[in-house]
Amino acid sequence: MNDFTMTKDAAGIATIVWDCLERSMNVMNMEGMHQLDSFIDDALADETVRGIIITSGKKDFAGGMDLNVLADMKTTSGDSPAKGVFEGIMSMHKALRKIELAGMNAKTKKGGKPVAAVLPGTAMGIGFELPLSAHRIFAATNPKAKIGLPEIMVGLFPGAGGTTRLVRKLGAMGASPYLLEGKSLAPAKAKSAGLIDEVSDDPMNDARTWVLSAKDADLIKPWDAKGYKMPGGGPYHPSGFMTFVAASAMVNGKTQGAFPATKALLSAIYEGAQVPFETALRIEARWFTNVIMNPSSTAMIRSLFINKQALEKGAVRPSNVADQRVKKIGVLGAGMMGAGIALVSAQAGMDVILIDQKQKAADKGKAYSEAYMNKRIKRGKATSEKKAALLSRITATTDYNALKDADLIIEAVFEDSKIKATVTKAVEAAIPDDCIFASNTSTLPISDLAKASSRPEQFIGIHFFSPVERMMLVEIIKGKETEDRAVAKALDYVRQIRKTPIVVNDARFFYANRCIIPYINEGMRLVAEGVSPALVDNAARMLGFPVGPLQLVDETSIDLGAKIARATKLAMGNDYPDGAVDDVLFWMENQGRIGRKAKAGFFEYDDAGKRHGYWEGLSEKYPLLDQQPDLIEVQHRLMFVQVLEAVRALEDGVLMDIREGDVGAILGWGFAPWSGGPLSWLDILGTPYAANRCKELQAAHGDRFYCPNLLQEMADKGQSFYGRFSSATKAA
Numbered sequence: 264m265n266d267f268t269m270t271k272d273a274a275g276i277a278t279i280v281w282d283c284l285e286r287s288m289n290v291m292n293m294e295g296m297h298q299l300d301s302f303i304d305d306a307l308a309d310e311t312v313r314g315i316i317i318t319s320g321k322k323d324f325a326g327g328m329d330l331n332v333l334a335d336m337k338t339t340s341g342d343s344p345a346k347g348v349f350e351g352i353m354s355m356h357k358a359l360r361k362i363e364l365a366g367m368n369a370k371t372k373k374g375g376k377p378v379a380a381v382l383p384g385t386a387m388g389i390g391f392e393l394p395l396s397a398h399r400i401f402a403a404t405n406p407k408a409k410i411g412l413p414e415i416m417v418g419l420f421p422g423a424g425g426t427t428r429l430v431r432k433l434g435a436m437g438a439s440p441y442l443l444e445g446k447s448l449a450p451a452k453a454k455s456a457g458l459i460d461e462v463s464d465d466p467m468n469d470a471r472t473w474v475l476s477a478k479d480a481d482l483i484k485p486w487d488a489k490g491y492k493m494p495g496g497g498p499y500h501p502s503g504f505m506t507f508v509a510a511s512a513m514v515n516g517k518t519q520g521a522f523p524a525t526k527a528l529l530s531a532i533y534e535g536a537q538v539p540f541e542t543a544l545r546i547e548a549r550w551f552t553n554v555i556m557n558p559s560s561t562a563m564i565r566s567l568f569i570n571k572q573a574l575e576k577g578a579v580r581p582s583n584v585a586d587q588r589v590k591k592i593g594v595l596g597a598g599m600m601g602a603g604i605a606l607v608s609a610q611a612g613m614d615v616i617l618i619d620q621k622q623k624a625a626d627k628g629k630a631y632s633e634a635y636m637n638k639r640i641k642r643g644k645a646t647s648e649k650k651a652a653l654l655s656r657i658t659a660t661t662d663y664n665a666l667k668d669a670d671l672i673i674e675a676v677f678e679d680s681k682i683k684a685t686v687t688k689a690v691e692a693a694i695p696d697d698c699i700f701a702s703n704t705s706t707l708p709i710s711d712l713a714k715a716s717s718r719p720e721q722f723i724g725i726h727f728f729s730p731v732e733r734m735m736l737v738e739i740i741k742g743k744e745t746e747d748r749a750v751a752k753a754l755d756y757v758r759q760i761r762k763t764p765i766v767v768n769d770a771r772f773f774y775a776n777r778c779i780i781p782y783i784n785e786g787m788r789l790v791a792e793g794v795s796p797a798l799v800d801n802a803a804r805m806l807g808f809p810v811g812p813l814q815l816v817d818e819t820s821i822d823l824g825a826k827i828a829r830a831t832k833l834a835m836g837n838d839y840p841d842g843a844v845d846d847v848l849f850w851m852e853n854q855g856r857i858g859r860k861a862k863a864g865f866f867e868y869d870d871a872g873k874r875h876g877y878w879e880g881l882s883e884k885y886p887l888l889d890q891q892p893d894l895i896e897v898q899h900r901l902m903f904v905q906v907l908e909a910v911r912a913l914e915d916g917v918l919m920d921i922r923e924g925d926v927g928a929i930l931g932w933g934f935a936p937w938s939g940g941p942l943s944w945l946d947i948l949g950t951p952y953a954a955n956r957c958k959e960l961q962a963a964h965g966d967r968f969y970c971p972n973l974l975q976e977m978a979d980k981g982q983s984f985y986g987r988f989s990s991a992t993k994a995a
C-alpha cells in the first residue's frame with residue numbers, strides 16, 4: 264500500500280502526493296504516516312531538494328484519520344495499551360514536528376527547507392493538522408471545500424498537534440470554535456479567520472513560487488520565535504485568565520461534564536498553554552491517550568461515525584432491489600410534520616405534491632418552506648434563486664389527481680386510524696399501481712393501518728421526528744406484509760434527503776417512542792414520589808441528554824402524553840403499567856398545564872414563551888421528600904428504564920441490528936451520546952453488573968426494571984452486545 268508518492272523536479276522541489284488508491288477520500292493511518300515521514304527524511308537529506316510541497320492526488324486533501332484505526336488502537340497496542348497508544352501518537356507528533364522544523368539549525372534557526380501544503384479541497388482532522396505543521400498553507404478557490412478539526416463531534420479531539428498549534432496560532436479564544444465545536448470553514452473564510460494563508464485558483468503554482476523564494480525567517484513558526492506570546496494571553500495573563508475561566512464555565516454549562524473528550528481537550532489547552540511547545544505536544548498526546556483509553560471514545564466513534572455511515576450507505580438495504588430513488592412524492596396532510604416533510608423532499612430536488620383538506624391549509628404548509636428559506640437567506644445561507652427553485656417544486660393542492668404519477672406517498676394526517684384509512688383508500692384510487700405508500704404515524708401499528716390498503720406489501724412506516732428539517736433520524740417500520748421493495752424505497756428516499764435511517768419491525772411505539780415514553784414516565788414517577796424536578800432534569804442533563812424528561816414532556820405537550828396514555832391503557836387493559844405516571848399526567852392536564860404551547864407546564868413561562876423556574880404548584884401537590892435520592896440512583900433509573908426497553912426491542916425482534924438501536928437512540932432522542940447508545944452503554948457497564956443492577960432496581964422500584972432474559976443470559980455467559988451480535992454487523 265502506497266498512500267504517498269514523491270517526485271523531485273529540476274527546480275529542486277520535492278512534491279509529496281497523498282492519494283489513497285482504494286478510497287475516494289484520503290484518510291491517514293499509521294502506515295501512511297510512516298511513508299510520509301520517510302519521504303520527508305529523504306527530501307530533507309537530499310541536497311538537490313530546495314523545498315517540499317505536500318498535496319493530494321484527489322479533489323480533496325483529506326477527510327482525517329482512519330477512525331477504524333483509532334477505534335481499534337487500544338486493542339492493537341499490545342500488553343500495555345496506554346503506553347502503546349501514547350507512543351503511537353508521539354510518533355505522529357515527531358513526524359509533524361520534523362516537517363515544522365524542516366532541518367533548520369536548532370540554535371540559529373537557519374538552513375531549513377520550506378514546506379508548503381496545497382489543499383485542492385476539503386482538509387479535515389489530521390488532513391488539517393498536517394498542513395498546520397507546514398510553513399505555509401495554500402488552498403484552491405473551492406467554496407465547497409471544508410477546512411477544520413471536527414474530532415470533537417465523534418468524542419475525540421485533535422491529537423496530532425492540531426490542538427497545540429491552533430491555540431498557539433489563534434489564541435485560546437480564537438481557536439475555540441474550531442476545537443470545541445468542530446466548526447469548519449470554506450477556504451476564503453478559513454483564510455480570513457487565520458486558519459490558512461492563501462486561497463487562489465492555482466495554489467500549486469503559488470506554492471512553487473513561494474517555496475523557491477522563501478527566506479529562513481519565513482520558516483520560523485511564531486511559537487518557535489524568540490519572545491513568542493500567545494494571542495489573547497495564557498491562563499495567567501489578565502485577559503487570558505478571563506478567556507480560560509469563561510471557557511471552562513461555558514463548556515461545562517453546555518456539556519455538564521458528560522463528554523470526556525471535551526474535558527480532556529480543555530485540559531490539554533490549559534496545561535499546554537503554560538509550557539514550552541514540545542512539552543505541550545506531550546501533554547496533548549497524554550490527554551489524547553486518556554480519551555482513547557476511555558471506552559466512551561470507542562463507543563462514540565463506532566456509533567456516531569462508523570455505524571452511522573454504514574446505515575446511511577445502505578447497510579440494511581435489501582440488496583436484491585434495484586434503485587428506488589424518488590422523483591415525485593405526495594405528502595398528505597400539510598400540518599406540522601407534512602410541511603416539514605415537503606420541505607426536506609423539495610430540498611433534495613424531488614417534486615412534491617402537498618395535499619390537505621382545504622387549499623388554505625395546503626398553502627400554509629407550503630408557506631413553511633418559504634419562511635424557512637427566508638430565514639436562510641437572511642443568514643446568508645441561501646439565495647432568492649434557490650428559494651424560488653425550491654418553492655417551484657412544491658405544489659400545494661387539495662386535488663388527489665395530482666398524485667397520478669407520484670412514486671412515493673407519505674401520509675401525515677391526524678393521528679386517527681379511521682381518518683388514515685379513508686385517506687389511504689382515496690390516495691390508492693389516484694396513484695400508480697407500483698407507488699409505495701408510507702405512514703408517518705408515531706403510535707399506530709403499521710400492520711393495522713395497512714389493513715385499509717389494497718396492497719399491504721407496498722405499505723410501510725416512515726417515521727420522522729420533529730422538527731423534520733433538524734432531526735437526523737428516520738425510523739422505517741416494516742408491517743407484517745411489507746415487502747423488500749417498500750423497504751428499499753424508504754431507504755433510498757431517506758438517503759436522498761440525507762438523513763440516517765433505521766429499519767425496525769412493527770410493534771407498539773416501534774423503537775424510538777418505545778424507549779422515550781418510559782424515560783418521560785420515569786421522570787414523572789420521580790416527581791410523584793417527591794423527588795425534586797430540578798434533580799430529575801439535571802440528572803438527565805448530566806448524563807448528556809439535551810433535555811431532562813420533564814422539560815421534554817413540556818416541549819412535546821402534556822395533553823399529547825395524556826392522549827397516548829389513554830390509548831395505551833385501552834389497548835393493554837390490565838397489563839398497563841403506568842398508573843402512577845397517569846396521576847401526574849392527568850392532574851397536570853386538568854390544571855390546564857399542558858406544556859410550553861400553553862405557557863404552563865412543569866415549568867413557568869413568560870408571555871414570550873421563555874422558560875423560567877419549575878412551577879411551584881407541583882411541590883404543593885407532590886411534596887418534596889426530606890431526604891432526596893442519590894444522583895446516581897436517579898440517573899440509573901432514567902437510563903435503565905430506556906436501555907431495558909432497547910434490550911426488549913432486540914429480544915422481540917423489533918430491532919434487527921444493534922447498530923440501529925444505538926445510532927437511532929442518539930440521533931432520535933439524544934440518548935447520552937458519550938455512551939455510544941443504550942446497548943453500548945450496557946457493554947461499558949458490563950452485562951453482569953447491568954443484570955445485577957436490574958435486580959436491585961426492580962426490588963426497590965418495581966417490575967419495569969425486570970432484567971430481560973436476553974440480558975440475563977448474556978450476563979451469565981459474560982457476553983457483550985457488540986461481542987455477541989457483531990458477526991451480524993460486520994457488513995460495516
Ligand code: NAD
Nearest residue numbers: 596597598599600619620675676677678703704705727729
Ligand atoms: P397536524 O395536526 O399538525 O397536521 C395534520 C394535518 O393533516 C392538518 O393540516 C390536517 O388538516 C390534515 N388532514 C387531516 N385530515 C386530512 C385528510 N383527510 N386529508 C388531507 N389532510 C388531512 O399533525 P402533525 O403533528 O403534523 O402530525 C401528523 C402525523 O404525524 C400524525 O400521524 C402524528 O402522529 C405523526 N407524527 C407527529 C410528530 C410530532 O411531533 N408532531 C412526530 C412524528 C410523527
